[in-house]
Amino acid sequence: MAAPKTKVTITDVAKAAGVSSSAVSYALNGKPGVSEKTRDKVLKVADTLGWRPNSAAKALSNASSRAIGLALTYSPEALTVDSWTLALLSGMSFELEKNDYSLMLRIIPTGGDMLSIHREWLADGSVDGVVITNVEIGDKRIELYRSARSMPVVAMADPSVTGGLPTLTSDDAGGARLLVDYLHELGHTHIARVAGPERYGHTFSRDRAFIEETSAMDMRYDCLHADYSPEQGADCTARLLAFGDPPTAIVYDSDSMAIASMKVAAERGFAVPEQLSMIAWDDSFLCQTVTPGLTALHRSIVTAGKQVVPMLLRQINGETVGNEYEEPYELVVRDSTAPAPVHAGQ
Amino acid sequence: MAAPKTKVTITDVAKAAGVSSSAVSYALNGKPGVSEKTRDKVLKVADTLGWRPNSAAKALSNASSRAIGLALTYSPEALTVDSWTLALLSGMSFELEKNDYSLMLRIIPTGGDMLSIHREWLADGSVDGVVITNVEIGDKRIELYRSARSMPVVAMADPSVTGGLPTLTSDDAGGARLLVDYLHELGHTHIARVAGPERYGHTFSRDRAFIEETSAMDMRYDCLHADYSPEQGADCTARLLAFGDPPTAIVYDSDSMAIASMKVAAERGFAVPEQLSMIAWDDSFLCQTVTPGLTALHRSIVTAGKQVVPMLLRQINGETVGNEYEEPYELVVRDSTAPAPVHAGQ
DNA sequence: TTGTAGGCGTTATCAG
DNA sequence: CTGATAACGCCTACAA
Numbered sequence: 003m004a005a006p007k008t009k010v011t012i013t014d015v016a017k018a019a020g021v022s023s024s025a026v027s028y029a030l031n032g033k034p035g036v037s038e039k040t041r042d043k044v045l046k047v048a049d050t051l052g053w054r055p056n057s058a059a060k061a062l063s064n065a066s067s068r069a070i071g072l073a074l075t076y077s078p079e080a081l082t083v084d085s086w087t088l089a090l091l092s093g094m095s096f097e098l099e100k101n102d103y104s105l106m107l108r109i110i111p112t113g114g115d116m117l118s119i120h121r122e123w124l125a126d127g128s129v130d131g132v133v134i135t136n137v138e139i140g141d142k143r144i145e146l147y148r149s150a151r152s153m154p155v156v157a158m159a160d161p162s163v164t165g166g167l168p169t170l171t172s173d174d175a176g177g178a179r180l181l182v183d184y185l186h187e188l189g190h191t192h193i194a195r196v197a198g199p200e201r202y203g204h205t206f207s208r209d210r211a212f213i214e215e216t217s218a219m220d221m222r223y224d225c226l227h228a229d230y231s232p233e234q235g236a237d238c239t240a241r242l243l244a245f246g247d248p249p250t251a252i253v254y255d256s257d258s259m260a261i262a263s264m265k266v267a268a269e270r271g272f273a274v275p276e277q278l279s280m281i282a283w284d285d286s287f288l289c290q291t292v293t294p295g296l297t298a299l300h301r302s303i304v305t306a307g308k309q310v311v312p313m314l315l316r317q318i319n320g321e322t323v324g325n326e327y328e329e330p331y332e333l334v335v336r337d338s339t340a341p342a343p344v345h346a347g348q
Numbered sequence: 349m350a351a352p353k354t355k356v357t358i359t360d361v362a363k364a365a366g367v368s369s370s371a372v373s374y375a376l377n378g379k380p381g382v383s384e385k386t387r388d389k390v391l392k393v394a395d396t397l398g399w400r401p402n403s404a405a406k407a408l409s410n411a412s413s414r415a416i417g418l419a420l421t422y423s424p425e426a427l428t429v430d431s432w433t434l435a436l437l438s439g440m441s442f443e444l445e446k447n448d449y450s451l452m453l454r455i456i457p458t459g460g461d462m463l464s465i466h467r468e469w470l471a472d473g474s475v476d477g478v479v480i481t482n483v484e485i486g487d488k489r490i491e492l493y494r495s496a497r498s499m500p501v502v503a504m505a506d507p508s509v510t511g512g513l514p515t516l517t518s519d520d521a522g523g524a525r526l527l528v529d530y531l532h533e534l535g536h537t538h539i540a541r542v543a544g545p546e547r548y549g550h551t552f553s554r555d556r557a558f559i560e561e562t563s564a565m566d567m568r569y570d571c572l573h574a575d576y577s578p579e580q581g582a583d584c585t586a587r588l589l590a591f592g593d594p595p596t597a598i599v600y601d602s603d604s605m606a607i608a609s610m611k612v613a614a615e616r617g618f619a620v621p622e623q624l625s626m627i628a629w630d631d632s633f634l635c636q637t638v639t640p641g642l643t644a645l646h647r648s649i650v651t652a653g654k655q656v657v658p659m660l661l662r663q664i665n666g667e668t669v670g671n672e673y674e675e676p677y678e679l680v681v682r683d684s685t686a687p688a689p690v691h692a693g694q
Numbered sequence: 695t696t697g698t699a700g701g702c703g704t705t706a707t708c709a710g
Numbered sequence: 711c712t713g714a715t716a717a718c719g720c721c722t723a724c725a726a
Contacts, residue, residue, distance in 0.1 A: 022713040054471035059703030061404035095455035109441035125400035405719030
């Protein structure tokens with residue numbers, strides 16, 4: 003077959019088929035208003051001519067771009083190993099492809115002007131819907147979409163920070179309780195956590211749940227906040243272990259911080275898990291491949307990505323959607339956790 | 349400020365400013381043909397009205413979408429930790445944002461119909477340019493874009509498989525030589541490699557360079573091909589170590605396979621690096637955080653991503669671009685490599 | 695310097 | 711069942 007010369011339009015097809023352009027449009031879109039015979043002819047001609055709808059013209063006419071937007075923040079250090087982002091992209095893409103939608107991805111440096119991207123999307127019609135992640139407390143994006151009310155949105159966050167926008171929530175408080183209770187059962191009375199950035203809503207949810215649950219269990223709880231980067235994770239661990247009375251277990255808000263910290267523990271002479279238990283919040287292949295295997299709080303980000311898309315599509319379709327919840331967290335016990343060490347003299 | 353009611357168009361601005369729509373267009377695009385006074389007025393009105401150009405209309409009118417396309421393949425297992433992909437996305441996004449371009453990302457399952465995505469892009473005008481990665485030998489995409497000649501493209505691959513399309517190449521052969529020579533100097537005479545999928549052009553380049561260089565150095569060289577997944581990486585390692593006469597050094601085509609294999613080596617009783625040296629092709633934070641630290645062949649994928657975008661933009665701009673080369677590989681020696689073990693009795 | 699008119703490719707309306 | 715015709719919002723000759 004010959005390469006299609008240039009762009010072939012619906013008018014070309016109409017001309018070649020000897021019908022009007024509207025007949026072609028009907029035929030091509032499987033709509034009534036055209037005879038079977040004409041339809042077949044048009045389809046055949048369109049095929050041989052290699053016609054494809056022009057996306058811009060379609061978008062202009064329908065006021066729909068068949069794309070959804072995702073704007074992420076880029077932290078040069080932390081991103082290199084961020085399995086979360088990639089899993090989300092995969093999950094979303096899987097559902098988007100099924101529905102003939104594309105993903106408009108924008109990644110900007112941390113601290114960049116993300117809000118203007120959303121303003122653009124809100125006004126220029128280049129996306130039919132938007133997913134918001136890493137929602138901060140008092141997040142401007144929430145306010146923006148809330149006041150506009152014209153753009154399908156799903157926020158992946160705790161409902162307490164999404165101001166009534168459709169939300170997909172992971173049970174962070176439940177996860178925190180799961181971890182605290184597990185460590186409590188192992189006899190730990192002093193635990194610590196290296197958390198994600200304090201400004202994020204999910205970090206806050208976890209913070210609060212940890213405090214509540216440890217206090218209910220009468221455990222001592224220390225918490226340091228980092229940016230998910232291996233470096234800061236390791237730093238925080240070093241600080242925690244330098245205490246006169248260091249914790250006997252540390253929970254990390256990301257697998258990368260946990261893994262980077264294993265080396266620190268080893269260097270400081272803390273045997274894992276005998277003297278120090280370590281747990282990663284969010285599981286990945288790394289947790290199972292590292293030695294000792296890292297006990298982790300598991301959830302499927304891919305599944306969350308798959309879940310968020312239909313919520314968007316339903317809105318685009320004019321339906322109202324409420325909040326949904328991700329699969330619950332699940333504790334995967336490996337080799338990095340053990341009963342609390344018995345202090346000499348106790 | 350009040351939330352902009354609905355979409356505000358150029359005509360609305362014209363009406364509000366009391367001028368014609370073309371005057372508005374000129375003013376907004378900074379083109380001559382309008383007085384300073386009018387321009388200022390228009391700009392002011394547009395701003396207060398919250399006008400933003402409609403992307404579809406603009407695209408239709410200019411035949412330009414200000415988006416570039418990237419279609420990737422999704423392997424549920426391998427993707428979870430693929431730092432390569434994310435680094436590429438970051439690098440590309442960084443440059444794209446600077447130039448006011450978006451990234452159209454499509455991820456499909458391995459074995460899916462990627463070609464039809466490209467046919468779509470070629471015909472529907474939804475992207476102004478395309479980046480092709482993981483080029484296979486005899487890749488249909490190359491043929492497609494070569495015969496169409498209408499779409500700006502950059503292939504990230506070896507020029508030998510890109511059929512004359514503009515190409516960004518990493519010096520895979522050079523990297524291979526670097527590794528072989530390094531291991532040779534350490535006294536290794538029998539090395540192995542767990543490579544990526546055989547169908548990829550870059551795998552082939554490495555394969556050939558390894559064979560040539562090891563043969564020149566009079567070294568024995570074994571090679572197994574895997575899919576970059578930790579599982580297959582570990583499997584291959586197990587097989588290699590089960591030989592009666594196992595290699596004393598193994599090179600992995602991805603950091604994830606290398607890391608997953610460290611556990612296998614330990615289980616089989618191979619001390620790293622004393623009895624077995626391990627090297628990862630492509631460096632990441634994981635390599636330095638793991639114990640022992642993994643010696644790695646380093647390159648900046650982020651930089652490559654940054655490099656590929658201008659190549660595309662220049663083409664979009666009508667310029668002709670040739671092949672370019674990524675920064676050379678650099679060997680980062682850590683703790684997983686050592687002189688070849690001396691055999692008992694030698 | 696300004697405004698009018700036509701085109702970009704589709705979809706949708708409304709006569710025939 | 712068909713085929714003009716008018717949007718969609720922007721750009722750009724071309725006239726005034």
